[in-house]
Every structure is written in C-alpha cells, then in structure tokens.
Amino acid sequence: MSHSHAAHDEHHDRAPSGLMRWVTTTNHKDIGTLYLSFSLLMFFVGGTMAMVIRAELFQPGLQFVDPQFFNSMTTIHALVMIFGAVMPGFVGLANWMVPMMIGAPDMALPRMNNWSFWLLPFAFILLLSTFFMPGGAPAGGWTMYAPLVMQTGDAFPFLIFAVHILGISSIMGAINIIATVFNMRAPGMTFMKLPLFVWTWIITAFLLIASMPVLAGAVTMLLTDRFFGTSFFSAAGGGDPVMYQHIFWFFGHPEVYIMILPAFGVVSAIVPTFARKPLFGYSSMVYATASIAFLSFIVWAHHMFTVGMPLAGELFFMYTTVLIAVPTGVKIFNWVATMWKGSMTFETPMLFALGFIVMFTIGGFSGLMLGVTPADFQYHDTYFVVAHFHYVLVTGAVYSIMAAVYFWLPKWTGHMYDEKLGKLHFWLSTIFVNVLFFPQHFLGLAGMPRRIPDYNVQFADWNMVSSIGGFMFGLSQLLFVYIVIRCVRGGQKATAQVWEGAHGLEWTLPSPPPYHSFTTPPVVK
Amino acid sequence: MPTTIPESRQTVTADASRRNFRTVLVLGLIALAVYLGFIAMHFHGNG
Numbered sequence: 001m002s003h004s005h006a007a008h009d010e011h012h013d014r015a016p017s018g019l020m021r022w023v024t025t026t027n028h029k030d031i032g033t034l035y036l037s038f039s040l041l042m043f044f045v046g047g048t049m050a051m052v053i054r055a056e057l058f059q060p061g062l063q064f065v066d067p068q069f070f071n072s073m074t075t076i077h078a079l080v081m082i083f084g085a086v087m088p089g090f091v092g093l094a095n096w097m098v099p100m101m102i103g104a105p106d107m108a109l110p111r112m113n114n115w116s117f118w119l120l121p122f123a124f125i126l127l128l129s130t131f132f133m134p135g136g137a138p139a140g141g142w143t144m145y146a147p148l149v150m151q152t153g154d155a156f157p158f159l160i161f162a163v164h165i166l167g168i169s170s171i172m173g174a175i176n177i178i179a180t181v182f183n184m185r186a187p188g189m190t191f192m193k194l195p196l197f198v199w200t201w202i203i204t205a206f207l208l209i210a211s212m213p214v215l216a217g218a219v220t221m222l223l224t225d226r227f228f229g230t231s232f233f234s235a236a237g238g239g240d241p242v243m244y245q246h247i248f249w250f251f252g253h254p255e256v257y258i259m260i261l262p263a264f265g266v267v268s269a270i271v272p273t274f275a276r277k278p279l280f281g282y283s284s285m286v287y288a289t290a291s292i293a294f295l296s297f298i299v300w301a302h303h304m305f306t307v308g309m310p311l312a313g314e315l316f317f318m319y320t321t322v323l324i325a326v327p328t329g330v331k332i333f334n335w336v337a338t339m340w341k342g343s344m345t346f347e348t349p350m351l352f353a354l355g356f357i358v359m360f361t362i363g364g365f366s367g368l369m370l371g372v373t374p375a376d377f378q379y380h381d382t383y384f385v386v387a388h389f390h391y392v393l394v395t396g397a398v399y400s401i402m403a404a405v406y407f408w409l410p411k412w413t414g415h416m417y418d419e420k421l422g423k424l425h426f427w428l429s430t431i432f433v434n435v436l437f438f439p440q441h442f443l444g445l446a447g448m449p450r451r452i453p454d455y456n457v458q459f460a461d462w463n464m465v466s467s468i469g470g471f472m473f474g475l476s477q478l479l480f481v482y483i484v485i486r487c488v489r490g491g492q493k494a495t496a497q498v499w500e501g502a503h504g505l506e507w508t509l510p511s512p513p514p515y516h517s518f519t520t521p522p523v524v525k
Numbered sequence: 526m527p528t529t530i531p532e533s534r535q536t537v538t539a540d541a542s543r544r545n546f547r548t549v550l551v552l553g554l555i556a557l558a559v560y561l562g563f564i565a566m567h568f569h570g571n572g
C-alpha cells in the first residue's frame with residue numbers, strides 16, 4: 001500500500017475523536033476493546049455482588065443484608081457474570097483476533113458489530129436499575145423459574161426486556177462471526193487450516209443462534225403469562241410450570257458450552273506456543289468440539305433430575321451427560337500430549353492455561369458426579385453444585401480469558417506487560433480461588449443448600465474459610481487491572497511475533513497491528 | 526480527500542458483501558424460526 005493511501009486511511013478512519021470515536025466505530029479492534037473493557041467492568045460489578053454474598057455468609061445468622069436483597073444478589077450476580085462478563089469477554093477476544101487469524105481486514109458486518117456492542121450497556125442499565133424499583137431487583141434466581149419469578153415486582157418486565165436485548169446482541173454477534181469466517185478468509189485458508197480459536201468460535205456461534213432464541217421464547221412466554229392472560233406455565237390455566245424448566249435448560253446447557261468452547265480455543269492456542277510444539281491432534285480437536293456442541297442439546301434435563309421424570313428420561317439424560325466426558329477427555333489428552341516432551345516455559349499466559357487444564361478438569365469431574373442421577377438426588381441444590389460450576393466458570397472460562405489477555409496484550413498494545421506481576425497475579429488468584437471454592441464441595445456434601453443467606457452452625461467453619469478466600473481472590477484482581485493499565489500506557493516494546501513459539505497470521509502483523517488488519521489478503525500455503 | 530464511502534465498503538468487495546447479506550438473512554431467519562417455533566409449539570391447551 002502506498003504511503004499516501006495509508007495516510008488517507010488514517011485520516012478517514014480516525015476522523016471522529018474522543019467519545020464519538022467509540023460510539024461510532026465500526027473497527028473490529030475498537031469494538032473488541034469496547035467489549036473487553038465492558039467485560040472487565042461487569043466482572044467487578046458482579047464481583048462486588050459476590051463480595052456481598054460472601055460477607056453475609058461469613059458467619060451464620062443475618063448480619064448485613066435482608067434475605068430478599070441476598071436473593072437479588074445471587075440472581076443478578078449470575079446474570080451480570082454470564083451475560084456481562086464472560087460472554088462479552090469472549091466476543092471481545094473474537095473481535096480482536098478472528099479477522100487477524102483468518103487474514104481478513106475487518107469483521108464482515110462492521111456496522112452490525114457496533115450495534116451488537118452498544119446494545120449491552122443499555123441492557124445492563126435496564127437490569128441494574130431494577131435495584132431502585134418497588135419490589136426490588138429480581139430475586140428468583142437467574143434461571144427465572146416460573147411460577148417463582150412471577151413474584152418479582154415492578155422489575156419483571158425490565159428483566160424480560162434486558163434478556164431480550166442481550167439475546168439480540170448475542171445473535172447478531174454470532175451471525176457476524178459466522179459471516180466473517182465463511183466469507184472473509186484469506187486465499188488458501190481452508191477450514192481445516194483455521195486456528196482452533198476460530199473453530200471453537202464458529203461452533204459457539206452456531207450454538208448461540210440455536211439456543212438464544214429459545215431463551216427469548218421462554219421469557220416471552222413468561223411475559224405473556226404475566227401481562228397478556230396466557231398460561232404457558234401456570235397449572236391453573238392448563239399450563240405446566242415444569243415445561244418452563246425444560247425450555248430454559250434447552251437453552252441453558254448449550255449456554256454453558258457457549259462459555260467454555262472459546263476457552264478451549266484459547267488454551268489450544270497458548271499450550272502449543274509455550275510447549276514449542278504443534279497442537280497434538282488438530283482434527284480430533286475440531287471433531288471433539290463439534291461433538292460437544294451436538295451433545296449439549298440432548299442433556300438439558302440433567303438440571304431437573306429431581307422434578308420427577310419417567311425412569312427412561314432420567315437414564316437417557318444421565319447417559320448423554322456422562323457421554324460428554326469422552327470428547328472433553330480427548331481435548332485434555334491432546335493438550336497434555338502437546339506438552340509431552342515439549343520445550344516448555346511458564347510465562348503468565350501458560351500458567352493460566354495450565355491452571356485452566358487442571359482446575360477445569362476438577363469442575364468436569366464434579367460435573368460427572370452431578371450427572372449421575374441417583375447421586376444427584378443427594379447433591380441437587382446444594383453448595384456442591386455451586387462449587388462445581390464455579391470451577392468450570394471461574395477457573396475455567398475466566399482463567400482462559402485472563403490467559404488470553406496476557407497472551408495477546410503485547411500484540412494489542414505493542415508493549416510487554418510486567419511478567420513478575422503477571423506471575424504474582426496468577427499465584428494469588430490460584431491459591432485464593434481454591435480457598436474460595438474447594439470448601440464449598442464439603443459444604444454441599446454435608447447438605448448446605450444454595451441461595452440461602454443464613455445456615456446451620458455446623459457449616460460455619462468452611463463458610464468462613466470460603467469467604468476469606470473470596471475476599472482475597474477479589475482483591476487479587478485489582479492487581480490484574482493495574483497490570484493491564486500499565487501495559488496499555490507503555491513498557492518494553494513487543495516484537496511482531498511476541499512469543500518465541502508463536503505461529504499464525506496474527507503474529508505476522510506488527511504489534512500493535514495496523515487499523516485494518518490485512519488490507520491485502522495474505523496467501524496461506 | 527474526504528469520502529462518504531462507509532468503512533465497511535472500502536474493505537469488503539461487492540461480491541463478499543452479497544454473500545455476507547445472504548449469510549445474515551439465512552442465519553437471522555433460522556434464529557427467528559427457532560424463537561417463534563418454540564413459542565408456537567407450547568400454545569396448545571392454553572386458550
């Protein structure tokens with residue numbers, strides 16, 4: 001590209017400055033940054049609610065908040081973390097990395113990309129404003145089960161509308177990613193040459209398109225039940241409350257894979273880089289991801305073993321659930337085999353990726369335990385479930401986002417982050433996240449129910465330990481913010497390749513990359 | 526030289542743009558069908 005053309009591009013693209021640059025941007029890197037910043041903000045909003053929960057549970061008895069508010073905390077903590085922190089975090093990573101990884105100049109639909117992002121702040125303003133409404137914020141749990149959710153006060157339609165907007169945003173984001181990967185790949189970049197992160201994101205995008213409309217449908221039916229005289233979920237009018245749970249979890253289980261498949265992609269990018277070996281079993285990784293996605297649609301009722309189903313149903317959902325361990329095991333095996341006899345080094349991204357492999361597997365195993373029907377009757381609705389999904393989502397999904405940020409931050413900013421502080425962040429997080437969540441297994445097995453502000457004195461010790469872990473884990477994340485801000489501001493210059501073992505198109509671009517990633521498509525051999 | 530061509534059009538060829546439109550249309554209709562389908566299939570007996 002000629003110099004004058006480049007100068008023109010700069011002039012045209014960066015025309016609006018300040019706030020308007022971010023409001024009107026159609027650039028995949030700007031939008032990626034917006035998503036990631038929003039995700040970080042929501043991580044702290046949801047984290048603050050978690051601190052309230054752990055403060056109340058520090059001792060038995062009621063100390064800080066009334067039970068209604070406590071229930072709002074657990075409900076909104078979950079909605080904020082799932083739809084505000086984890087999902088936008090992965091969409092931000094996709095926005096930044098997918099065009100660079102496939103050799104495209106930008107996302108396929110840049111203006112839709114802008115709209116997908118800017119819906120999010122409005123959805124969360126709606127959702128969080130409910131704290132100031134008569135009846136308080138929604139408190140019936142993030143699953144919004146009928147008929148309990150019908151007790152929500154004025155917040156009810158705001159909750160439904162917020163979920164609708166979040167769904168529209170996710171569906172548009174997913175369509176954009178599919179259009180980008182299907183239509184914008186560089187010449188020679190065939191599907192089986194795509195980096196695993198791109199593969200896992202395509203499959204995630206299809207999961208989103210298939211499952212988010214189901215959630216939208218479920219909450220629409222709640223809305224019409226409440227305001228327009230239908231009785232989809234009201235037994236009094238001939239409807240069925242359990243049907244709500246079926247519909248919700250038909251969305252809900254694919255949703256957990258929406259939050260973990262991109263994490264698999266991140267780990268599949270990091271492990272080969274720091275083991276300095278190509279990924280072991282690339283094609284089996286692709287097929288395993290697709291298998292997990294398929295199975296995710298036929299396991300939903302494992303969340304409902306105790307509602308009363310025919311024995312055949314209980315058995316079917318138990319078998320399909322434990323079957324997911326097979327493709328997941330393939331992935332864990334492949335990551336370990338990639339490291340086998342590699343020249344490994346342990347920079348911060350690799351530490352988080354290794355932490356992911358070990359601790360996500362712990363969450364996977366407790367998931368298997370919960371998937372066994374007769375055992376689930378014991379564990380159901382206890383803190384064992386809370387321990388399980390926090391291992392999967394915090395030391396799983398969130399750890400992979402942390403790993404990805406450390407891995408790609410030098411590429412995004414052109415500066416290296418402080419490696420010593422990064423390692424410190426990893427070790428503080430890893431110690432305290434286990435202090436926080438591991439004792440919750442014991443509490444659950446001893447019979448402590450979830451979603452309660454008060455508990456029997458026999459649970460006091462481990463709750464106190466868990467709360468201390470929670471406060472320290474929360475504090476450790478301030479270090480992360482400090483490291484990121486310092487890296488954005490300056491630091492040692494990063495090379496194009498950044499990491500010695502890094503391979504792929506994104507590492508052929510300078511750090512930071514130009515505003516349009518590839519204006520002339522690279523040719524992939 | 527100031528230009529009114531949107532950024533998206535500078536980097537996406539007309540051909541790719543048509544394919545992108547078709548992709549959005551197909552996937553968007555699938556999402557809409559799933560949404561309406563799930564509501565419709567639970568309508569019976571709800572008078």
Ligand SMILES: [Cu+2]
Binds near residue numbers: 302
């Ligand atoms: Cu599930």
